[in-house]
Amino acid sequence: xxxxxxxxxxxxxxxxxxxxxxxxxxxxxxxxxxxxxxxxxxxxxxxxxxxxxxxxxxxxxxxxxxxxxxxxxxxxxxxxxxxxxxxxxxxxxxxxxxxxxxxxxxxxxxxxxxxxxxxxxxxxxxxxxxxxxxxxxxxxxxxxxxxxxxxxxxxxxxxxxxxxxxxxxxxxxxxxxxxxxxxxxxxxxxxxxxxxxxxxxxxxxxxxxxxxxxxxxxxxxxxxx
Amino acid sequence: xxxxxxxxxxxxxxxxxxxxxxxxxxxxxxxxxxxxxxxxxxxxxxxxxxxxxxxxxxxxxxxxxxxxxxxxxxxxxxxxxxxxxxxxxxxxxxxxxxxxxxxxxxxxxxxxxxxxxxxxxxxxxxxxxxxxxxxxxxxxxxxxxxxxxxxxxxxxxxxxxxxxxxxxxxxxxxxxxxxxxxxxxxxxxxxxxxxxxxxxxxxxxxxxxxxxxxxxxxxxxxxxxxxxxxxxxxxxxxxxxxxxxxxxxxxxxxxxxxxxxxxxxxxxxxxxxxxxxxxxxxxxxxxxxxxxxxxxxxxxxxxxxxxxxxxxxxxxxxxxxxxxxxxxxxxxxxxxxxxxxxxxxxxxxxxxxxxxxxxxxxxxxxxxxxxxxxxxxxxxxxxxxxxxxxxxxxxxxxxxxxxxx
Numbered sequence: 001x002x003x004x005x006x007x008x009x010x011x012x013x014x015x016x017x018x019x020x021x022x023x024x025x026x027x028x029x030x031x032x033x034x035x036x037x038x039x040x041x042x043x044x045x046x047x048x049x050x051x052x053x054x055x056x057x058x059x060x061x062x063x064x065x066x067x068x069x070x071x072x073x074x075x076x077x078x079x080x081x082x083x084x085x086x087x088x089x090x091x092x093x094x095x096x097x098x099x100x101x102x103x104x105x106x107x108x109x110x111x112x113x114x115x116x117x118x119x120x121x122x123x124x125x126x127x128x129x130x131x132x133x134x135x136x137x138x139x140x141x142x143x144x145x146x147x148x149x150x151x152x153x154x155x156x157x158x159x160x161x162x163x164x165x166x167x168x169x170x171x172x173x174x175x176x177x178x179x180x181x182x183x184x185x186x187x188x189x190x191x192x193x194x195x196x197x198x199x200x201x202x203x204x205x206x207x208x209x210x211x212x213x214x215x216x217x218x219x220x221x222x223x224x225x
Numbered sequence: 226x227x228x229x230x231x232x233x234x235x236x237x238x239x240x241x242x243x244x245x246x247x248x249x250x251x252x253x254x255x256x257x258x259x260x261x262x263x264x265x266x267x268x269x270x271x272x273x274x275x276x277x278x279x280x281x282x283x284x285x286x287x288x289x290x291x292x293x294x295x296x297x298x299x300x301x302x303x304x305x306x307x308x309x310x311x312x313x314x315x316x317x318x319x320x321x322x323x324x325x326x327x328x329x330x331x332x333x334x335x336x337x338x339x340x341x342x343x344x345x346x347x348x349x350x351x352x353x354x355x356x357x358x359x360x361x362x363x364x365x366x367x368x369x370x371x372x373x374x375x376x377x378x379x380x381x382x383x384x385x386x387x388x389x390x391x392x393x394x395x396x397x398x399x400x401x402x403x404x405x406x407x408x409x410x411x412x413x414x415x416x417x418x419x420x421x422x423x424x425x426x427x428x429x430x431x432x433x434x435x436x437x438x439x440x441x442x443x444x445x446x447x448x449x450x451x452x453x454x455x456x457x458x459x460x461x462x463x464x465x466x467x468x469x470x471x472x473x474x475x476x477x478x479x480x481x482x483x484x485x486x487x488x489x490x491x492x493x494x495x496x497x498x499x500x501x502x503x504x505x506x507x508x509x510x511x512x513x514x515x516x517x518x519x520x521x522x523x524x525x526x527x528x529x530x531x532x533x534x535x536x537x538x539x540x541x542x543x544x545x546x547x548x549x550x551x552x553x554x555x556x557x558x559x560x561x562x563x564x565x566x567x568x569x570x571x572x573x574x575x576x577x578x579x580x581x582x583x584x585x586x587x588x589x590x591x592x593x594x595x596x597x598x599x600x601x602x603x604x605x606x607x608x609x610x611x612x613x614x615x616x617x618x619x620x621x622x623x624x625x626x627x628x629x630x
Contacts, residue, residue: 054543054623075547082545089627093540097241098234109230110545116230155544 002028007060020046022217033189035205038214082111086156088166094140101136146177163194235557249526250566252519259512261574267505273587284461307450322474325467330359340408352442370418377438392433410445527614539626552619559611567603
């Protein structure tokens with residue numbers, strides 16, 4: 001489903017030219033649960049941005065499904081993200097000023113899916129699935145970090161994407177909440193959702209079925225557990 | 226993202242910082258209020274001046290054949306032997322040529338002798354060719370009895386109408402006896418009505434004014450001519466235009482050998498209009514400056530919002546918002562702010578104008594376009610001051626925006 005071929009990504013950080021990715025080849029099949037692990041600065045965030053179609057490679061080939069991503073316009077990438085890709089961020093990334101329910105509705109509104117009524121229904125169903133139906137009217141600030149991350153995962157799933165990218169999803173959580181969030185992610189994968197999880201923590205990486213190690217802009221190890 | 230969804234989300238964002246949003250629109254509020262109030266005061270002021278000018282008879286033009294010395298003619302200029310030949314056909318012609326003129330009243334003005342109760346009195350006799358038009362031009366208000374009619378003119382009725390003034394009292398006593406007869410020249414006239422003091426443009430003569438059908442008076446005085454023609458202009462603002470039309474019509478109808486004089490009141494009207502327009506432009510100009518200041522305020526607040534919401538913009542893009550969606554979201558926020566400000570400004574402007582007009586006693590007239598103008602200005606300010614921040618927000622690189630947190 002995902003195929004990277006000799007991906008190179010350079011960018012300019014002030015006066016410095018950074019070679020973030022130096023020839024990455026990677027294939028991810030539908031239904032996989034892959035961890036990308038590496039120390040900070042290894043290039044895993046850059047890799048995630050490219051995988052998530054937030055950024056384009058400097059050179060190399062990226063096939064997502066049956067489309068060559070490097071040739072898509074910004075708006076095409078936005079459509080691709082809205083329909084095929086879900087994101088989960090370390091600090092949840094929920095909109096603080098609107099309710100949990102509205103947060104879940106937004107990806108559908110951005111993708112022009114459904115009507116306000118059907119979106120609300122879908123969002124409520126999703127809240128039921130993650131066990132937080134009673135938090136619909138709360139704002140993100142009024143629920144715990146673990147609950148926020150569950151809502152963020154629900155938001156990533158609401159448009160039924162092909163793949164969910166999670167960037168240090170437990171980085172801001174205590175161990176009890178972390179466990180719940182990881183359980184949820186594993187459960188999703190068992191239901192067939194492709195998961196790509198980026199972390200620097202080996203214990204978390206081991207939740208996946210496959211671990212890809214990144215170091216200094218290259219994949220140095222790729223093992224199936 | 227559909228428009229409805231854009232508006233909903235923009236409104237939700239604005240509601241977060243209600244107080245700041247409110248403060249940020251104050252400039253626009255004051256600007257729009259000033260425009261609204263300025264326009265209404267300008268229009269009211271203009272109307273008030275026009276009313277006053279009209280009441281003083283400045284909406285009347287006249288012409289006659291004898292040259293006046295300079296400026297506004299005096300009474301003595303008008304008491305020449307009548308030598309203006311004018312017919313109903315001439316009147317119809319002038320009326321057709323001068324679209325701005327509503328009434329045309331040719332008349333004969335003359336001194337005459339009146340005998341009543343065995344005594345002789347010198348009076349000022351005015352013979353109207355068309356009493357209905359004269360009524361409008363001289364703003365005649367009947368007190369008792371009736372006014373002259375076209376039938377009186379046609380059948381040369383020996384009837385007259387007396388101005389109810391102190392001279393009338395001296396001659397007739399406390400009450401002017403309707404139906405009784407007076408001798409004018411050699412003819413016997415019946416008094417059929419009295420009128421209140423009418424507007425007479427050349428100063429009030431120290432004599433009793435008596436009104437006659439022109440034909441009857443002409444017969445008595447032994448002439449077939451008139452002294453003067455007065456014309457009332459429909460809209461006082463059109464006096465200069467009417468003057469132009471009249472000059473053309475007269476030269477076409479009578480040719481140049483005939484000397485025609487037209488009143489110079491139109492200069493005053495024009496000057497008054499220019500002053501009013503200048504004042505209005507001044508007020509609206511100041512209003513537009515304050516509107517621009519308000520717009521800068523909105524732009525400032527929008528820039529702050531974009532900076533504060535960098536993270537949300539990044540997330541929005543990550544979860545599928547297109548560049549234009551972000552652009553419209555911020556533009557919608559900006560326009561909502563300025564429309565809120567403008568809406569309050571319209572009410573404030575109406576209120577202020579109402580207060581000022583009642584205070585200085587000018588009419589409170591709200592032109593139908595003034596409220597749409599207020600909203601239009603608000604939207605324009607919203608678009609102008611929102612474009613730059615919204616454009617910046619829409620161009621944020623999601624990767625950079627996401628790094629912010």
